[in-house]
Amino acid sequence: MSGREPTLDPADWEEFRGLARRMVDDMIDHLSSLPEQPAWQPPPERLRDSFSEPAPVEGVGEERVYRAFLQDILPYPNGNLHPRFYGWVQGNGTPLGMMADMLAAGMNPHMAGFNQAPALVEEEVLRWMVELMGFPAGAGGLLTGGGSVANMIGLAVARNDRAGFDVRAEGLQGGGPRLTLYASSETHGWVFKAAELLGLGRGACRPVPVGGDYRMDLAALAAMVAEDRTQGWRPICVVGNAGTVNTGATDDLAGIARFCRDEGLWFHVDGAYGALARWHPELRPIVAGLDEADSVAFDLHKWVYLPFTVACLLVRDDRTLGDSFASKAHYLATMERGVSAGGMRFADKSIELTREFKALKVWMNLKAYGVGAFAELIRRNVEQARYLAELVDREPALERLAPVPLNIVCFRYRSGGEGQDDRWNRVNEEVLLRLQESGAAVPSSTNLGGRFAIRCCFVNHRTRMADVERLVEAVVATGEAVAAELGARRASAAGN
Numbered sequence: 354m355s356g357r358e359p360t361l362d363p364a365d366w367e368e369f370r371g372l373a374r375r376m377v378d379d380m381i382d383h384l385s386s387l388p389e390q391p392a393w394q395p396p397p398e399r400l401r402d403s404f405s406e407p408a409p410v411e412g413v414g415e416e417r418v419y420r421a422f423l424q425d426i427l428p429y430p431n432g433n434l435h436p437r438f439y440g441w442v443q444g445n446g447t448p449l450g451m452m453a454d455m456l457a458a459g460m461n462p463h464m465a466g467f468n469q470a471p472a473l474v475e476e477e478v479l480r481w482m483v484e485l486m487g488f489p490a491g492a493g494g495l496l497t498g499g500g501s502v503a504n505m506i507g508l509a510v511a512r513n514d515r516a517g518f519d520v521r522a523e524g525l526q527g528g529g530p531r532l533t534l535y536a537s538s539e540t541h542g543w544v545f546k547a548a549e550l551l552g553l554g555r556g557a558c559r560p561v562p563v564g565g566d567y568r569m570d571l572a573a574l575a576a577m578v579a580e581d582r583t584q585g586w587r588p589i590c591v592v593g594n595a596g597t598v599n600t601g602a603t604d605d606l607a608g609i610a611r612f613c614r615d616e617g618l619w620f621h622v623d624g625a626y627g628a629l630a631r632w633h634p635e636l637r638p639i640v641a642g643l644d645e646a647d648s649v650a651f652d653l654h655k656w657v658y659l660p661f662t663v664a665c666l667l668v669r670d671d672r673t674l675g676d677s678f679a680s681k682a683h684y685l686a687t688m689e690r691g692v693s694a695g696g697m698r699f700a701d702k703s704i705e706l707t708r709e710f711k712a713l714k715v716w717m718n719l720k721a722y723g724v725g726a727f728a729e730l731i732r733r734n735v736e737q738a739r740y741l742a743e744l745v746d747r748e749p750a751l752e753r754l755a756p757v758p759l760n761i762v763c764f765r766y767r768s769g770g771e772g773q774d775d776r777w778n779r780v781n782e783e784v785l786l787r788l789q790e791s792g793a794a795v796p797s798s799t800n801l802g803g804r805f806a807i808r809c810c811f812v813n814h815r816t817r818m819a820d821v822e823r824l825v826e827a828v829v830a831t832g833e834a835v836a837a838e839l840g841a842r843r844a845s846a847a848g849n
């Protein structure tokens with residue numbers, strides 16, 4: 354045999370070590386200089402060409418591909434790590450989380466289960482989550498890719514547990530009663546995707562109206578459930594929100610819990626980011642009743658600041674999760690000893706078989722900094738939202754468009770008192786785009802009762818109070834400029 358047999362390990366490990374060290378150095382430079390970088394910059398047109406090559410048959414080598422990353426990819430993210438990014442609900446990641454992901458990928462264990470230390474790490478992390486969310490002994494769960502998946506798995510368990518027949522065996526094609534579920538009209542879009550994928554159909558997902566505080570109207574919920582029962586339908590589940598995407602509203606979770614107990618319904622909470630309010634004693638009352646849910650889904654890659662992706666589903670009775678997904682296959686047989694001892698215990702609770710070692714970044718960050726540090730950052734984000742609301746209320750050129758119960762602020766520029774919502778909608782959309790395109794800040798938007806709102810969500814451990822002040826100044830200055838331009842354009846159009 355002559356020469357080296359092919360492998361993807363480097364031919365020269367020392368040379369690779371040099372490249373790997375540069376990668377770490379470059380990323381640390383990138384992270385430590387974030388505040389001096391623009392919050393976002395549009396990818397230049399030339400990038401389209403860089404990314405339209407045919408599949409590479411011959412390799413260019415590690416060095417060149419890394420240079421392409423530095424030049425064409427690293428400078429053009431969507432901005433979510435930046436201290437002045439307030440858009441949607443996007444996490445930022447921690448430097449330790451970045452390194453933990455590298456360690457996890459380097460170790461690359463198969464997280465279906467198995468007799469291995471990484472599985473013990475995930476189990477320990479899940480026990481911490483049970484404890485921190487106030488769930489009882491016997492509760493359990495799973496780490497997932499995101500809140501959408503965690504919510505969907507929770508809804509699958511709810512469906513299987515409350516359908517009244519064996520959904521796993523019979524599916525929904527046996528002519529049984531129509532199964533319905535209830536969620537406020539402010540609920541995130543995952544609920545429709547999940548209802549569709551679970552075979553319930555989006556029509557089964559009944560939107561419950563909200564009050565002026567954007568919280569579910571419980572009297573309307575009760576009336577809808579009663580009405581649906583008279584139709585011969587079978588209500589199975591109510592989804593409560595801990596922190597809605599639009600305004601940060603939290604439903605009356607204790608009230609929904611009581612209603613579900615009385616009606617024999619499964620109570621699931623979408624706590625994607627809001628459930629984390631429970632980690633700080635001052636904020637805990639906002640999500641009172643969360644610990645009474647049958648299941649709760651929340652992200653660790655939003656308000657626990659960890660790198661994408663990692664979320665968690667907890668169920669009150671861990672067995673219901675296994676009952677929904679466990680399957681027996683000969684090639685996955687469990688032995689008393691050896692590598693397969695302990696079984697495929699995560700795969701048996703999930704739609705996924707091969708899973709990555711997401712638990713490591715959770716475990717390392719919580720152990721390194723302590724839950725208290727995360728709770729304090731969460732509280733500070735709420736303080737930043739309250740501060741922004743205060744500055745908006747004090748500034749005559751700005752108008753707040755919704756209450757601020759948690760960490761989201763919706764407002765708009767509106768100065769002079771003249772003009773219909775149409776005009777202010779155009780002005781504020783332009784203000785938003787200019788803020789983003791100038792790299793000054795990245796809020797996102799929503800529409801509240803026909804009004805275009807600039808929407809800021811605080812889930813960033815890098816944001817400072819001074820950033821909040823700069824944001825207000827930028828919105829006012831940009832608003833003045835845009836309103837004057839649009840006014841002038843209108844005047845000249847009228848003059849023609």
Ligand SMILES: *Cc1c(COP(=O)(O)O)cnc(C)c1O
Nearest residue numbers: 442499500501541597598625652
């Ligand atoms: C982000 C979010 C989701 C979806 O979670 P992903 O991690 O993006 O899949 C669901 N509900 C709410 C309230 C959210 O903020």
